[in-house]
Amino acid sequence: MSLERLVVVGGVAAGLSAASRARRVNPHLEIWVYEKGPDISYSACGFPHLISGQVKEADALRVYSPEFFRTERNIQVFTQYEVTEVLVSHRRINVVKVRGGAPQEVHFDRLILATGGEPDVPSLTGLDLRGVFSVNDFQSTLGLKHYLESERPSRASVVGGGYIGLEMADALAARGLKVTVLERSTALCETTEAEIVGLIELELAEHGVHLVKNATVAGLAGDKQGRIQSVCSDQGETETDCVILATGVRPRVKLAIDAGLRIGPTGAMAVNEFMETSEASVFAAGDCVETTHLVSGRPAYLPRGTTANKQGRVAGENAAGRRARFPGAVGTAACKVFSLEVARTGLSSQEAQEVGFQACAATIKAPSHARYLGGKDVLVKLVADHLSGRLLGAQMVGSEGVAKRIDIFATALQARMTVEQLAQLDLSYAPPFSTTWDPILIAAQEMLRELRR
């Protein structure tokens, strides 16, 4: 009797979490993973640190090799194989070797789509110029690294002022490049509160990064040798020696659409809490699916490695015959921009209003630890629902003690705590780490006062 076969499409984060989990649950499954690119299992969030030079060797960002999966987990990983079609009713995929070869038909009993996201690059002239990079996968990042080392450009333009754009600006400035960030909207980091954006802008300016806001990029212009020369936006022309496209990511769902799988309102694949798609035996996970936002209760597109891995585990567990749940996420994220830590979780005040909450907000500044030990202020902005008193979101910025403190709010959000409960938290205190009243509690008290008004 032949074994049941689980096929996984995509071998970066969610796909490999799924395959590994399926193997742990079911030692008898045949598990095949197809990855279009040459690389699997790497830390994409480490790319800025490779570009800055803080991480010396690209291999430091690789986690596991195909050999590891084969020998240690009995999982076959095929790299540079593109899945071109999913025929759900036939339980079959069509696969083609990227570097040539005849198409193959592969039968599956269960299928997991973990096709990830792709750069959401606007259609511009000049995208194919030398010196233009998207840094969304290992190859494009290695391309940038090689370009920086061989061509030694002195100016860089980052298109897009979200977390990844800012981390790249930081990394390029650390290498000594003169950096310009072009941001389409009036403010950096969409859905980040204005107070926090203001501090990020100051930080960029202090580190010599030139910020151009309201800059819709119209095209990229090159020299006669086909090398990037300038970025043209409605704010004028920015001369540059290289361009980083950090315009965000969108779900890679062509395969799913062609297969007739349901796409949700966000444009990503719709899945239930078992990570099941609209077709039986077909699961999906990672940056190609949408996620229930646990604060709004609505579908959201939250492409994050953390969420992708959790979803992958659940998809793998269920594809292997169990019944695990992925309830959703609260949209927690953190990034480091020069000496600033920036973090957020839940809904911003604007998002909360849009979703229909009676959103009100409170902002405080308080030292991250005892001032007599050098503690510096962190800024905390909370959003709560006036009607229920429930916490809806939190954003923070500061030079220390921000990234992991946001997780306390994330936990409170997941527990659907009220601000009153938040203010009662028994948080740790020792002068090197906190103040008697942690900034979180001070923020909660200020939010309570606001709610009582």
Next chain:
Amino acid sequence: MSLERLVVVGGVAAGLSAASRARRVNPHLEIWVYEKGPDISYSACGFPHLISGQVKEADALRVYSPEFFRTERNIQVFTQYEVTEVLVSHRRINVVKVRGGAPQEVHFDRLILATGGEPDVPSLTGLDLRGVFSVNDFQSTLGLKHYLESERPSRASVVGGGYIGLEMADALAARGLKVTVLERSTALCETTEAEIVGLIELELAEHGVHLVKNATVAGLAGDKQGRIQSVCSDQGETETDCVILATGVRPRVKLAIDAGLRIGPTGAMAVNEFMETSEASVFAAGDCVETTHLVSGRPAYLPRGTTANKQGRVAGENAAGRRARFPGAVGTAACKVFSLEVARTGLSSQEAQEVGFQACAATIKAPSHARYLGGKDVLVKLVADHLSGRLLGAQMVGSEGVAKRIDIFATALQARMTVEQLAQLDLSYAPPFSTTWDPILIAAQEMLRELRR
């Protein structure tokens, strides 16, 4: 018509939080605070940093002066006034000036007892020798500081290996003293898990601190000039030039007992969630009261500045006519011992068993942030209830990312989360701060596996 008068006994943490809160709630109250000692409103947790020399000026640990309370908050603070008796039925206290003067009778309408804790020093010979210090209040700490600067001792013995004893050992070693810690029991830090105690012991040894366990101190011996010479324990004699008594704190409840107020099973004053004592109009808060442990549901003695301040606010708010609640605490604490961060929250496995839970535990080690950016391992031990799957406690140790991460567990405990819910938390990730799977999630997964066994 005369104003209503609120009298507060004790002016360090809880007492001043209470007075300040009462003032904010009720601008018309007359508020009088009596403090036996000469100092008010200081950071006792900063004492080790004053002793180490990291904090240069003692005044850096003072927060507010009596003048501040008088002019800014219209609160009268009387220092060096001892309240000798509380006559509840007469709504009266007897007060005497510490440095002499006739006793006074003072009427109150509402009373808040915030008498704090006192050093739980065993009755030993030689406690009055020169060079013996308890470091529980500002004066005793200043005494030690002065002694260190004027007598320049080269050896110190710390009696008691809890958090404060360890912080003092660290501080004295930082000043260049040769330090011995004498611990009564078989292990440091009572109720700390063995794996964590083991790492603390290694850390002490690496920094040249000599640890003597199972050492019940029998007495202190001095020279002919009345200066400390050695500590005598059942483990032998330890020659020393100074002794720090860090044997813990007990509630200061004599006044309450004499007044007929109810004392709870822990030996501290019994209060309800409104911080009311057994007598109407008499409230109590801080290190003199017991607290509901929100995991065990039982009364616990948790003398901490954080809890004291929260209780003080509630006592003050209610004494001023409102109806606020203090639900309890989960026993969160953190300390720094040389390069280690040590933290705990909730119940240890032994405590959980004693309370009647089907306690089981799981321990993991995982990097606090990306290894390719220098992340070092933290150790996490979780305790959960086998029957309900509920998280009961967490302890952590590591060189970074411990003290504020414990708060995520504290929040989960306060929300009564199961380990399954804990494993679903949407925690922040960026390589400088975490790994894709935060140590908290890795610990939760290991705990889940243990629970399913």
